[in-house]
Amino acid sequence: LLYPKKISKSKLLESSFGGGEGYRSLFVLSGEDLSLPFGELRALVETYSAGEACSLISPRVAVSSLGEESKIQRISERSSYCRFGGSLIASGSSFETLVGKLPEFAFGERSTATFAIRSETLSRERCGDLGALTKARTKLKVSLDRPDLVFQVEKVKGGYFLGLSRTGAKQFSWKERRPRARSFFLPSAIYPKLARALVNMSRVREGERFLDPFCGTGSLLIESCLMGIPSYGFEIKRWVARGASLNMKKYGSAEHGILRCDSTGPLPVSRIDGVATDVPYGRASSTKGKETKSIIREFLQSLADSVPSRKKDGRRKYCVIMYPSMTELVCDPNSFRLEETHYIYVHRNLTRAISVLSMN
Ligand SMILES: C[S@@+](CC[C@H](N)C(=O)[O-])C[C@H]1O[C@@H](n2cnc3c(N)ncnc32)[C@H](O)[C@@H]1O
16 A cells, blocks of 8 residues: 655644645545545646645644635535545634634624534534634624535644634435446446546546446446546447446436447547546456456556657646456556555455556
8 A cells, every 4th residue: 555645744834733734625535435535635636736735634634735715615615535525725723713713804804694514523502602602793693504615624633723624515416326226337436526537546637537447337437527527438238338328318418428348459449638537447347358458468458559658738637447456567767657556345355456557
């Protein structure tokens, strides 16, 4: 496991509280997996603003030097594992310091605005106290269901962080897109939350072209299309490709196409800006007699042969591969560099590995 670059927590807290490093946004991650949520966040920060710092302060709390509100908002909307994304407006080593600062920020808002205080690390009572104080010192009204402003307070070892989002609370609607709710279903279909994280880690933006070369029922393509990314899928079985097209009819708001094709051979496209895929491994999805290791190696070779390694603006392209962790990932080091690998335990016989490769 190549865990995100090791950081000294005490140093980071010191610099964040002192403002020395210039962290300007706060993100709160869901707590279900160790490394994937932060991997997705870092990828999204890089997608919209390459070169910005992004640091994990506690398993659930991350900060970034990215300060542009519209980009912070877009990252928060796109992300699967980010429960809150907003401007970092204050930090302090004591709760009282933060309490004192919060109404200051609320004063500037229009008086008809509603607000809510949220936290993943503080008790409801503490959030309630903070809400009452803010209400008393400003003209804002509390709305827990549909607030205009969300103040997010998080406690980490050694201090507190306060973030503000002006876009209200993040809405989740995974359930209506779960595999069994789609027109065409196969047991190998993956859940939208994971599918979206895979797409996000491929670092594609709106308007760039995304490819899933082993698309099955189209789980990744549905998510990429919903994010406004033109999306293409390859699938070796005609009837599965037809089923995926059927699924895309409902969700494919962006330009999309599904082609019956063998992705281990020459690829029929060259204008692709990012790839993410869940490769066939023989249990629930057919490999047509080939070993998963060979499928991955042959596909990566075809990708390197058919697709240029840089985007039009010179940024690197990425390829995200999900495969069983027992499989060895083999690729040409002249064409790809392994950036990181995340693991998800599924059951006794299956742990998934998700490797992020950049193209050289
Ligand atoms: C693990 S499944 C993908 C599942 C997909 N992520 C979903 O959520 O439905 C892999 C798919 O790759 C297809 N496949 C197998 N070999 C292929 C090849 N050489 N070229 C293209 N598709 C292939 C299989 O038919 C299968 O549908």
